[in-house]
Amino acid sequence: MRKESRRVLVIGATGQIGSELTPYLRKIYGSSNVIAGYHKRKPSGTLAKGPSVYVDVCDRRSIEEAVKKYDIDTVYHMAAILSAAGEKNPQLAWKVNVEGLYNVLEAAREYDLRVFWPSSIAVFGPKTPKYNVPQDTILCPTTMYGVTKVTGELLCKYYIDKYGIDVRGVRYPGIISSETLPGGGTTDYAVEMFYAAIEHKKYVCFVREDTVLPMMYMPDAIKAAIMLMNADRSKLTYMVGYNVSGMSFSAGELAAEIKKHVPDFEVEYKPDFRQKIADTWPKTIDDSVARKEWGWKPDWDLKSMVKDMLEKLKKKILHY
Numbered sequence: 355m356r357k358e359s360r361r362v363l364v365i366g367a368t369g370q371i372g373s374e375l376t377p378y379l380r381k382i383y384g385s386s387n388v389i390a391g392y393h394k395r396k397p398s399g400t401l402a403k404g405p406s407v408y409v410d411v412c413d414r415r416s417i418e419e420a421v422k423k424y425d426i427d428t429v430y431h432m433a434a435i436l437s438a439a440g441e442k443n444p445q446l447a448w449k450v451n452v453e454g455l456y457n458v459l460e461a462a463r464e465y466d467l468r469v470f471w472p473s474s475i476a477v478f479g480p481k482t483p484k485y486n487v488p489q490d491t492i493l494c495p496t497t498m499y500g501v502t503k504v505t506g507e508l509l510c511k512y513y514i515d516k517y518g519i520d521v522r523g524v525r526y527p528g529i530i531s532s533e534t535l536p537g538g539g540t541t542d543y544a545v546e547m548f549y550a551a552i553e554h555k556k557y558v559c560f561v562r563e564d565t566v567l568p569m570m571y572m573p574d575a576i577k578a579a580i581m582l583m584n585a586d587r588s589k590l591t592y593m594v595g596y597n598v599s600g601m602s603f604s605a606g607e608l609a610a611e612i613k614k615h616v617p618d619f620e621v622e623y624k625p626d627f628r629q630k631i632a633d634t635w636p637k638t639i640d641d642s643v644a645r646k647e648w649g650w651k652p653d654w655d656l657k658s659m660v661k662d663m664l665e666k667l668k669k670k671i672l673h674y
């Protein structure tokens with residue numbers, strides 16, 4: 355019989371999501387039971403207070419060594435190359451996102467690991483409906499990142515069906531957070547805008563003012579991962595690639611909400627190559643399947659998120 359989850363490895367722990375997910379998991383399972391798996395950037399600050407280990411997902415041995423050394427039973431696999439960075443280096447995106455996931459799944463097969471692996475709204479493409487995208491829809495992305503996420507969803511499903519591996523995951527929208535800057539995505543403007551506002555600098559936004567994308571605040575992103583990992587497996591008909599919705603707004607609406615708190619905040623819109631990516635993604639997501647199968651419901655909306663982000667960044671950057 356499977357033992358209770360108690361020894362967790364977070365791969366990609368120093369990234370945008372990992373850097374907040376890891377401390378959260380440490381509160382649940384105890385600091386010494388959650389290992390921060392890092393690659394290029396070593397853990398610092400609170401993240402450095404618990405155990406950490408170097409893991410390169412492209413090197414299966416390094417995953418297996420960490421699993422054996424720390425007697426791991428659950429992996430949160432957060433390592434990836436995101437959409438904009440992936441367009442600059444598609445070969446690396448395939449290697450890290452697909453071969454890396456394959457290595458994690460093989461380790462899961464060998465060592466009976468449970469895995470959380472996030473997909474993305476990048477699985478959708480220009481042929482996908484723009485509004486209220488259903489769970490089952492056209493998955494024809496035009497970015498390498500999207501291609502790797504569709505491949506990843508299929509690979510996970512194969513391992514679930516063939517080997518009975520317990521892999522679970524959601525399709526995250528753009529994640530907004532204050533701890534660590536995002537690592538090269540198309541939705542990065544929604545975080546960068548806050549930093550500019552706090553420092554009273556003009557923000558040059560790389561998408562048009564009317565660009566609407568689905569977004570989610572970090573506490574909801576963490577909540578989704580934990581809820582899904584704790585859900586009753588017998589109720590999960592998809593296991594991976596669950597649509598989850600947080601909020602949707604245009605770049606202009608976000609700037610206007612920030613401006614309510616920082617009246618001198620100014621944004622100039624100068625779309626670059628990321629506009630083309632944003633234009634292929636949907637604007638709103640139907641997450642009724644996640645709501646029905648594991649009780650998903652977001653807590654944050656645009657107004658509450660903006661207020662909280664500004665408070666957190668004021669403390670972090672301006673120290674008050």
Ligand code: NAD
Binds near residue numbers: 370412472
């Ligand atoms: P991030 O870019 O901030 O962090 C990714 C981490 O992966 C980094 O710490 C990096 O060092 C690490 N990494 C890169 N190559 C590696 C390798 N070869 N071996 C081990 N680690 C390696 O990404 P994130 O925003 O924290 O995203 C985490 C997961 O969530 C990814 O799967 C991403 O696709 C998914 N996701 C994120 C968002 C978002 O808006 N942040 C949205 C949708 C999905």
Ligand code: SER
Binds near residue numbers: 499
């Ligand atoms: N935020 C991510 C990106 O823009 C979506 O997966 O790449």
